[in-house]
Amino acid sequence: xxxxxxxxxxxxxxxxxxxxxxxxxxxxxxxxxxxxxxxxxxxxxxxxxxxxxxxxxxxxxxxxxxxxxxxxxxxxxxxxxxxxxxxxxxxxxxxxxxxxxxxxxxxxxxxxxxxxxxxxxxxxxxxxxxxxxxxxxxxxxxxxxxxxxxxxxxxxxxxxxxxxxxxxxxxxxxxxxxxxxxxxxxxxxxxxxxxxxxxxxxxxxxxxxxxxxxxxxxxxxxxxxxxxxxxxxxxxxxxxxxxxxxx
Ligand SMILES: [Zn+2]
Numbered sequence: 001x002x003x004x005x006x007x008x009x010x011x012x013x014x015x016x017x018x019x020x021x022x023x024x025x026x027x028x029x030x031x032x033x034x035x036x037x038x039x040x041x042x043x044x045x046x047x048x049x050x051x052x053x054x055x056x057x058x059x060x061x062x063x064x065x066x067x068x069x070x071x072x073x074x075x076x077x078x079x080x081x082x083x084x085x086x087x088x089x090x091x092x093x094x095x096x097x098x099x100x101x102x103x104x105x106x107x108x109x110x111x112x113x114x115x116x117x118x119x120x121x122x123x124x125x126x127x128x129x130x131x132x133x134x135x136x137x138x139x140x141x142x143x144x145x146x147x148x149x150x151x152x153x154x155x156x157x158x159x160x161x162x163x164x165x166x167x168x169x170x171x172x173x174x175x176x177x178x179x180x181x182x183x184x185x186x187x188x189x190x191x192x193x194x195x196x197x198x199x200x201x202x203x204x205x206x207x208x209x210x211x212x213x214x215x216x217x218x219x220x221x222x223x224x225x226x227x228x229x230x231x232x233x234x235x236x237x238x239x240x241x242x243x244x245x246x247x
Contacts, residue, residue, distance in 0.1 A: 002067045003031035007191060008161070010097055010206035014087035022077045026061075026068035033088050034060040036067045040121045040128075041100055041205040043070075046088035050078045057086075093206065095125040098214045098236050101159060101195065101207040102149070103128050105214070106234065107178075108199025109148050110134070117177065119229070127220075129233045137230040142222040145232065149217055156212040158196050163189040174200040 002020070005012050017029040027048065034057065037043035043060035048069065055077060059070040069086075071077055078084050100123060107118045107130060116134035123129075166188035169175045175192065178201035183190060193203040195211060208214060214236060221233040 002029055004067060005031060005033050006035045006206050013090045014085060017084055017086050019078050019080050019082045019084060022080055025063060026070045027077050028066050028068060029086060032067055032086055034067065034069060035206055036060045036062040038062060039203060039205050040123055041096060042124065044088045044093055048078060049085045050082050053078060092125050097206045097208045099123045099126055099128050100205045101211060102214050102217045102234060102236055103130055104195055104199045105152055105211060106130055106149055108195065109145065109152060127235050129231055132230045133228050134230040135228055137222045137224055139222065142219040146219040152198055153211040153214050153217065156210050157198050158210045159207050160194045160196060162192050164192055165189050169202060175202050178202060
């Protein structure tokens, strides 16, 4: 199994690694800083370099329980056993970390203030949508949520990542609300992302260290998609706050 560094340190941009397997669908390393697509967060892009070559990684996905670095078409991959230097596109990833953290803050606020549960969500760097089970939604609601969200982000809530035993997670009210029971049974312990005082949920994604780093967020659209199906679209401002990687 690949050591997935980003599950402990989202700010590590590169690592030395060894190639474990090379297939038609991509490259598996013994350790990696790349995040594999999941939980609404896209997979990382970046590069693999070794003494005689370099390839672009155009996506990262989970396959057969492994992290698969998907290479650009026609690329010559490194060979099995080769020592490589794996590096992600940090600007893109950091924008995703800000976007992902903004979505968590949004879900916490909409639950706490309106009692609405999240039913789905998706993100690209800088833009995202989140779906809620909610009776009414209006432009005023969008503006109100936007204002609350930005106030909360500026309060600079710390973001803590921890691991707790599955049995404990299944009895935790915050985690029950965010459907921890849907996580495959083999996953134990469970990774928990806690935006202290705002939102706490089981999550595999990458987030910033504290909410001020997200910067300003705009609610760009609110939509009624069905009887109690409401969608909020957000955008994080272009300007990244201090996103210093830990190398
Ligand atoms: Zn998440």
